[in-house]
Amino acid sequence: MLNLLLDITTSTVDWSRAQFALTAIYHWLFVPLTLGLAVIMGIAETCYYRTGKAFWKEVARFWQLLFGINFAMGVATGIILEFEFGTNWSNYSWMVGDVFGAPLAIEGILAFFMESTFVAVMFFGWKKVSRGFHLASTWLTGLGATISAWWILVANSWMQYPIGQRFNPDTMRFEMTSFTDVAFSPFAIDKFCHTVTSSWIIGAAFTVAVSGWFLIKHRNQALAKESIKIGAMVGLCASLLAVFTGDNSAYMVSKTQPMKLAAMEALYNGGNDQSLTAVAWVAPFKQPDYEKRAEPPLRISIPNALSILATRTPHGLVPGVNDIIKGYKRDNGTRELSLQEKIASGKKAIMALKKYRQLTQGKQFTRATLPKEARIQRDILTNNIQNFGYGYIKDVHELVPFIPVNFWCFRLMVGIGTLAILFFLVTLWLVYKKDISRIKWLHVAAIVMLPLAYIASESGWIVAEMGRQPWAIQDMLPVGVAVSDIPSSNISITFFIFLFLFTTMLAVEISIMCKQIAKYRMPETVN
Numbered sequence: 274m275l276n277l278l279l280d281i282t283t284s285t286v287d288w289s290r291a292q293f294a295l296t297a298i299y300h301w302l303f304v305p306l307t308l309g310l311a312v313i314m315g316i317a318e319t320c321y322y323r324t325g326k327a328f329w330k331e332v333a334r335f336w337q338l339l340f341g342i343n344f345a346m347g348v349a350t351g352i353i354l355e356f357e358f359g360t361n362w363s364n365y366s367w368m369v370g371d372v373f374g375a376p377l378a379i380e381g382i383l384a385f386f387m388e389s390t391f392v393a394v395m396f397f398g399w400k401k402v403s404r405g406f407h408l409a410s411t412w413l414t415g416l417g418a419t420i421s422a423w424w425i426l427v428a429n430s431w432m433q434y435p436i437g438q439r440f441n442p443d444t445m446r447f448e449m450t451s452f453t454d455v456a457f458s459p460f461a462i463d464k465f466c467h468t469v470t471s472s473w474i475i476g477a478a479f480t481v482a483v484s485g486w487f488l489i490k491h492r493n494q495a496l497a498k499e500s501i502k503i504g505a506m507v508g509l510c511a512s513l514l515a516v517f518t519g520d521n522s523a524y525m526v527s528k529t530q531p532m533k534l535a536a537m538e539a540l541y542n543g544g545n546d547q548s549l550t551a552v553a554w555v556a557p558f559k560q561p562d563y564e565k566r567a568e569p570p571l572r573i574s575i576p577n578a579l580s581i582l583a584t585r586t587p588h589g590l591v592p593g594v595n596d597i598i599k600g601y602k603r604d605n606g607t608r609e610l611s612l613q614e615k616i617a618s619g620k621k622a623i624m625a626l627k628k629y630r631q632l633t634q635g636k637q638f639t640r641a642t643l644p645k646e647a648r649i650q651r652d653i654l655t656n657n658i659q660n661f662g663y664g665y666i667k668d669v670h671e672l673v674p675f676i677p678v679n680f681w682c683f684r685l686m687v688g689i690g691t692l693a694i695l696f697f698l699v700t701l702w703l704v705y706k707k708d709i710s711r712i713k714w715l716h717v718a719a720i721v722m723l724p725l726a727y728i729a730s731e732s733g734w735i736v737a738e739m740g741r742q743p744w745a746i747q748d749m750l751p752v753g754v755a756v757s758d759i760p761s762s763n764i765s766i767t768f769f770i771f772l773f774l775f776t777t778m779l780a781v782e783i784s785i786m787c788k789q790i791a792k793y794r795m796p797e798t799v800n
Contacts, residue, residue: 284761285756285757285759285764286753286756288765289362290752292767293357295772297734299350299778300351301730301731301734303343303344303782304347304351304422306472308422308469309476309479312476313336313476313480313500314333314340315415317336317503322408333411339790341392342786346781346782361757361759363756363758368446369746371446371448372435375455377425384417384418384420385421387413387420388418388421391411391414391417392417419469422468426464427458429737430460430461431461431746432746433464434458435748436458437449437453437458438455443633445630459525463525466514466521470514470518472730473507473514474511474726474730477504477505477511478504478508478726479723481697481722482720482723484496484497485715485718485719486790496795498710502705505701506701508693508700516694519687527582527591529747531597533741536676537680538683539676540568540579541564541566541567542594542595543601544590544591546580547579548575548578551574551575553569553680554570554571554572555681557681561676564595579591584604594676598672612669612672616669618664619664619665622661623665625651625657628646629651629654632644632647632650661749661750662746665753666743671743674741674742679735679739682732682735683732685728685729686736689725693726696718703715
């Protein structure tokens with residue numbers, strides 16, 4: 274009903290999505306390094322607290338310096354990202370602000386102020402507070418950043434799995450019914466755990482890469498060797514944890530977003546005993562003809578693995594794209610509606626809402642005084658509200674995400690993640706068994722691993738967001754209804770302004786980081 278009075282064009286939707294994607298991708302270049310370096314510098318300062326050696330104090334201060342540079346850049350992009358909900362997605366903010374705004378408010382009031390407070394003590398309190406208090410400040414800075422990530426991910430998870438809320442037809446807004454359900458939904462917990470562990474991998478890869486560069490240049494070798502030990506241990510633990518948390522996330526996706534899982538797997542026709550695709554040929558720039566193909570060509574798969582991943586049983590049912598379009602029978606005997614039936618249900622809900630609003634005309638009624646016809650329309654709305662968003666969909670094929678992006682990004686994430694396990698395992702073995710200052714190939718591999726880790730991290734987010742299209746809120750609000758009613762030209766202009774600003778900020782950060790790393794010399798008195 275929202276866009277019946279609006280003049281929202283396709284270009285407005287596309288530019289709004291492009292601008293938000295641009296901001297989110299740039300922002301995510303800074304966030305995982307902040308979360309990852311928080312662990313590295315915390316471990317280094319813990320070593321200083323336990324040993325009292327000035328060497329570890331210098332190690333901690335070096336990584337804290339790089340953390341601070343990255344932290345400042347992340348704050349700037351994060352603020353712009355939140356403002357875009359009001360500028361480009363005002364219909365979304367108006368409809369779900371009562372629910373979506375709560376975790377964002379808590380993030381700003383609690384987590385951001387917490388990390389901002391303790392980061393000051395961490396940087397300027399070395400000679401002003403005790404060693405124990407300073408150590409606590411360092412860990413609390415990292416904890417604040419992690420709590421901040423928690424509330425942001427709670428908000429994002431609610432968009433993917435909207436629970437703990439109800440729609441109020443009198444106010445035309447979603448209202449929170451259970452803060453606990455929103456804050457601690459299983460989707461949010463799995464997403465948080467997987468996101469944070471993947472961020473630790475970024476921090477570990479960065480630490481090992483910088484240390485590898487020091488060894489290539491024959492400088493700060495004691496710092497480099499000890500930092501590689503810390504980085505490799507954190508990286509290996511985080512990589513193994515990411516496998517576990519990723520498996521849980523995939524299981525939640527199969528339960529709540531089956532179309533996303535089908536797109537990730539290029540699974541056109543599902544069924545029981547489904548195998549997991551290892552590799553297949555999916556053309557990268559063209560949506561496959563999933564209605565006519567049984568499966569992508571040149572497919573190599575692992576028998577029954579997808580059923581195990583999605584249902585926890587080797588013979589479980591995993592629906593494909595065509596099954597979801599046509600409707601299918603679940604393992605428990607119940608039937609999932611076809612997309613055409615959901616569209617019909619959604620249209621019924623929208624019409625019921627429209628008639629209800631006309632009958633009540635903004636007047637206040639109690640349940641007892643509500644006119645009979647209005648009560649009937651409200652009941653129709655309530656019975657079909659779960660498919661409300663489908664009423665705005667014109668063609669069932671709009672509900673199929675762009676399969677090539679999801680398929681290949683998922684494989685990039687998993688493939689590089691597997692490589693990371695091998696890399697950190699080999700690095701950890703070599704650092705304790707060999708003189709790594711002489712192993713040149715390891716130094717180069719460490720530097721190469723850093724951009725690969727970033728590619729895996731960004732690929733994971735692309736799958737998470739592209740896989741749920743066309744939804745702003747899963748099943749409830751399509752992106753075409755969520756955007757602001759503003760000219761696309763305004764958005765396109767700011768898109769290129771942001772592109773220039775963010776690219777400049779990234780270039781500045783990389784320049785400052787490289788200069789600080791290049792000029793750093795550990796004092797000889799602490800070696």
